[in-house]
Amino acid sequence: MLELRGVTKKYSAIPAVRDVSFVLKPGEITGYLGPNGAGKSTTIKMMAGLLEPTEGEILYQGHPIRQNMFAYKSTVGYVPEQSDVYKHMSAWDYLFMVGRLRGLSDLLLQTKVTELMQLLGLSSEMDMAMASYSKGMVQKVLLASALLHDPRVILMDEPLSGLDVTTALVVKDLLALLAQEGKIIIYSSHVLEVVEKVCSRVIIIDKGIIAADDSVENLSHLMNLPSLEEIFSRLVVSENPEITARGIAEAIKRGS
């Protein structure tokens, strides 16, 4: 069980996340939704141990993660929002480095990396520097690096960003399989359709505060709204998208 208890994160006194509390259970895929700048990535980074909360506590199996950060991190697989990898390295070298840093043997890594690269359709490019990769290819490498050590906690921040339709379908099925194995999974995204299909529970965050936390069915029932998109619009969207779109179209036409 992974629990956030009253977690707040401030950047130079400006709060990015305010008093966030929720519990993630094994076997559950939790969707983490919110508009840009809502605090999704900050929360995920805190859960990955990359950022320290300003206030509050994150507990794993009942113990604060900061008590033994090394042990906690070894159970976490993290897919970051930005495709920040060492682009001067090849996918093969990068995955080997990550695997070695996680203490995996070379023999095991060779099998795992070869297999993962083949399954993700990167076997012919795995020796090329990642600087020449497309966004989707880098995303595949990040997915592989997050799952390489068979983590018990999987934190995904926009994992489908840049991926082709086939790989996106594979990832969705994979998440379901991993959840069945009892892994704790949090899935942060803007793509509501995917979250609706994949996640058993949804947490919506806006301006750093949790706006809703329940299953899609319950939220739909409680708010009397048919889809997650409409629930999200009601809870989070403050501007009229149609008016904004019209404004942009007019701005483009100006002067031409």
Add this chain to the structure above:
Amino acid sequence: MISIRNALHAASFEARQFRILTRHFFLRLFRNDLVDFEDQMKERVIGILATLAVFSGLVAYVFLGKYDFTRDTGQSWLEKMIIITFFMLIMGFMAILEWDFIFLDRRDSSNLNPLPLRTRTILSAKFASLLLFASLFGLGLNLLSSPFFILLLPRWRSPSVLFFFGHAIIHFLIMFSACFFGFFFYVVLFGLLQCLLGSTIFTKVSTYLRSLFVILQLFLILIYLRILVYGLENLISTKQLASDSSIMGHFFNYFPPFWFTDLYETALGSPRLPFHGYYKYALFGLAVMGFVFILTMGLSYGRSLRRSLAGHSLRLRKIRWSLETAFNSILLRNSTQRAIFHFYRKTLRSSVFHRMRLATYFACGVALVPFLITMRTVEKGNLLSINATLVSIPLVLSFALLLGLRSVMNVPVSLEANWVFRLTERPQILAYFTGLRKAILLLRLCPLFILIFAVYTVLWDPQTAFYHSLYGLAVSILVMEILLIRSLKIPFTCSYLPGKERIQFFWLFYLLGFIAYINVMSRLELALLRSPLGFIYFYAGVLVAVIGIRAYQIHFLYRRNRLQYEDEPEPLMVGLDYRTPPHKSTL
């Protein structure tokens, strides 16, 4: 009428595109991977130009100042040649600094191709930007040096005012031509190598070539400085030139500064050199260079449009993998060590910035070698005997290499990607640094000392060469341990705050320390070579020192700290309370 107007409009539009592109390419030349001028570009460029102007003025004063009171009976050609050599060396060095920005690259072609631009506009703008760049630094070099030429030399040839002005015009023309030759020599070399090797091979060897040229160029510049300090006489004498005319004549065939000196003298109307006719080489060289430049740039641009990347073959990967596995299983048994070792290796192999920075440090070491040799041994005629100078060379080289490695390690590569190290961090910090030490030792120091052993085996005998190399290696290991003693940073992963060494304040202490180190260690080695049994005690001493350092690190550093990813800034003001650094204290 309308067609003329359209043609004029098209021409003016193209001229505008040319101006914009020239400006773009020109500014890009100041944002290279070795010297980033993006921040306060104007101030830095002015600073560099001023330094060049002052230094070249000083060089001109040193060589030409005497003609204020000494009659020039024709001997001034030698000083002219020396100054032209200096200018060409500096311009060549500037070209190497711009190595990756010399020709249009894939980024240019991918950004410019979708735009309505003619290829001729792009190519001519690129050429104009290079010409502008070379002119700017040519101007810097000529600014304070030219008055010495113009004011001191013409009166010894002719008192005529017309000759005075003609001399000034010829001077500027020849000096700028020589500067362009020095600059475009490397530009053309770049283009030729790219065309001959093909873009795939060239991309792979480019950084090695560039490092080699940096080393060569710095080596030549430092030899030049050595001439400046110790004079020309013990390297080349005008009397010897006259007597050994055939040897020197042959040498001048391949010495462009002499071609331009001859051109200078020929243009003045009465060449007063021991050898004449080389001015044709200068003119021919300039013409060939222009032609090859246009040809290679066109070819290079065409290739950059078509370039595609190809992966390694599966067979090659298998061979490489089995070699790596064997290496890892013998020398890198711990997985963290393996990760750090290969990260270090791959980063230094791929990152041009890091490689060039390291090459610059190493080049300084290499360039010091002729300084050391010619300072003492040549005069005494004992170049090949076992002496303090020859003994100190490996120490100088390894020190420069280690200093360079220490310096480049602090500079991050893709800082935003270091989250992967943070996420996978393990408490056994020692393993990270053992991996790093092994990388430095096996990838840098061992190859260097194997090479040193081979060279000294030829100079001396294999046994002495072995003692010598082993001693150098042991000393270098000790230096490496000292340089890494307080390090808690995984190489290339920590943020970087330049200027922490405060070289501007401490350079004299660093220099004195370096001289003391070289002197003490070379004299100690000389003593040990006389009684080789002493080496055993020395190696035992080094071993104890290394174990001591390691014990200190384990107990006082690695157990009490975590890996560092953020460089700590120097406090603005050092407070008296040493327990709390001022930048950490809260008011």
